[in-house]
Amino acid sequence: MSSVNQDASLFKRILGALDEGQRRWLVGREALRLGRGGIQRMLEVSGLSKPTILKGIKELHSRRALGGDGNRIRRRGGGRKPIEEHDPEVTDLLEQIMEESTVGDPMSPLKWSSKSSYQIQQYLESKGHRISEDTIQRRLRKLDYSLQANIKDKEGTSHAERDRQFRYLNETAKRFLAEGEPVISVDTKKKERVGEFKNPGRKWRKKGEAPRVQIHDFSSLGKGMAIPYGAYDVYRNEGMVNVGMTHDTAEFAVESIRRWWRVFGRRHYAAARQVFICADSGGSNGSRNRAWKYYLQRFSDETGLNVVVGHYPPGTSKWNKIEHRMFSFISMNWKGEPLVSFETVVNLISATTTRRGLRVKAVLDKRWYETGVKISDEQMKDLNIRPHNQNPEWNYSISPRGN
Incomplete structure (x- = not known):
C-alpha cells in the first residue's frame, strides 16, 4: 500500500x-x-x-x-439497537396510525394502509420520533402488513365526505372507549354452502386421508346456505357470530347484535349506557335500510341502551374492523375443510383464534327471517332517532322511547 x-x-x-x-x-x-x-x-x-x-x-x-467467530464482523450484541428498544413509544404510535387507515382483504390475514411510509415517517418525526422509512417498513411487516401494488378491485367512487367520515368514526370510537362504553364492528361474512362441497385451500393430513366431496357443486346436493353475521368488540378483541340459515335481513342483523349483547356485552359492560356500532352503508345493516333502524329501535327499547350508529362510506367496506380483525382468520381456519353441516360451521368459527388472543363464539340461528318487510312512514315517525350534525345520513343515535 x-x-x-x-x-x-x-x-x-x-x-x-x-x-x-x-x-x-x-x-x-x-x-x-x-x-x-x-x-x-x-x-x-x-x-x-x-x-x-x-x-x-x-x-x-x-x-x-x-480467526475467531466464523464470519462475524461485530462482537455479539454489537451494533445499533432496534428503535423499539430505545424508543418503545414509537411502536404504539405506529400501530395507532395504522389503525386509523387500515384496509384488509377478509380472505387474507394481511392488511395494508392508505398511507405511504413517507407520510408515516413525516408524522412520526412531527411527534419527535426520528425513524427511517426502512425501519417503518420493517416494523409494519412484523405487524402483518404487506406492501401492495395496484389491483383491479376498485371500491367505487370516492365520496367527497369519505375522509371526514373516517375521522369522525375514529374520534367517536376513541371517545366511547375512553368512557368505558362498548364499540362493535358488525357485518355479514360471505355466505357459505353447507354440504359435502369442496372448500378452497389445503390442510396438513396423513396421506390418503383427504375428505371426499361432491364432484358437482349443485345447491340441490347441499343442506342450505350458512349466513354468518358477526359483531366484533374492538376493545376486547372478542367476537360473536350468529349463523343464520334463511335470509340476511335487517331483523337477522339486529338479532345478531342482540345475541352479542346477551352473551358478551352486558357481562363485560354492565354499567354501559350506550353502544357504538360501526357498520357498512349497504346490505342488511345499510344506512338507508328502514328495517335496520326499526329493529335497532326495538333493541334500544329492550336494553335501555342509547344506540349510536356510524356507517362506513359507500364502497369502503374493507376498512371495517371486523373484516381484517375476525373474518379473515375465520376463513383461514376453515380453509380446505368441507363445511358438511351447520354444526361444522359453528364449531370451526368458535375454534378460531390468533396469536394476539382473538376469541370467537358462534351460535346457530334457526329462526326464519322474512324478506321484503316494509316499514311505513308512520312507523318511521315513531322512532326516537336523532341524526348527527356530521354526515347525518351516516351517523345517528337511537334512544329508548320514553327517554
Whole structure:
C-alpha cells in the first residue's frame, strides 16, 4: 500500500469494497506501517474514527482478525439497537396510525394502509420520533402488513365526505372507549354452502386421508346456505357470530347484535349506557335500510341502551374492523375443510383464534327471517332517532322511547 500517500481516492475506493471489519484491519495495518503520525494520516484518508482505527490495531495485535467467530464482523450484541428498544413509544404510535387507515382483504390475514411510509415517517418525526422509512417498513411487516401494488378491485367512487367520515368514526370510537362504553364492528361474512362441497385451500393430513366431496357443486346436493353475521368488540378483541340459515335481513342483523349483547356485552359492560356500532352503508345493516333502524329501535327499547350508529362510506367496506380483525382468520381456519353441516360451521368459527388472543363464539340461528318487510312512514315517525350534525345520513343515535 505504498501508493496510499499519493492516491487517497484509490484507497477510499478500496475501503468501500470491504466490510467494516476488513476496513478497520486494513486501516490499522497502514497506521502501524506508517509509524509516527500514522493514525492521524489514516484519520484524514479513510474517514474512519480514531476509536475504530485503534480497535483495528488492537484486533491485529490480538490476532482476532485472523480467526475467531466464523464470519462475524461485530462482537455479539454489537451494533445499533432496534428503535423499539430505545424508543418503545414509537411502536404504539405506529400501530395507532395504522389503525386509523387500515384496509384488509377478509380472505387474507394481511392488511395494508392508505398511507405511504413517507407520510408515516413525516408524522412520526412531527411527534419527535426520528425513524427511517426502512425501519417503518420493517416494523409494519412484523405487524402483518404487506406492501401492495395496484389491483383491479376498485371500491367505487370516492365520496367527497369519505375522509371526514373516517375521522369522525375514529374520534367517536376513541371517545366511547375512553368512557368505558362498548364499540362493535358488525357485518355479514360471505355466505357459505353447507354440504359435502369442496372448500378452497389445503390442510396438513396423513396421506390418503383427504375428505371426499361432491364432484358437482349443485345447491340441490347441499343442506342450505350458512349466513354468518358477526359483531366484533374492538376493545376486547372478542367476537360473536350468529349463523343464520334463511335470509340476511335487517331483523337477522339486529338479532345478531342482540345475541352479542346477551352473551358478551352486558357481562363485560354492565354499567354501559350506550353502544357504538360501526357498520357498512349497504346490505342488511345499510344506512338507508328502514328495517335496520326499526329493529335497532326495538333493541334500544329492550336494553335501555342509547344506540349510536356510524356507517362506513359507500364502497369502503374493507376498512371495517371486523373484516381484517375476525373474518379473515375465520376463513383461514376453515380453509380446505368441507363445511358438511351447520354444526361444522359453528364449531370451526368458535375454534378460531390468533396469536394476539382473538376469541370467537358462534351460535346457530334457526329462526326464519322474512324478506321484503316494509316499514311505513308512520312507523318511521315513531322512532326516537336523532341524526348527527356530521354526515347525518351516516351517523345517528337511537334512544329508548320514553327517554
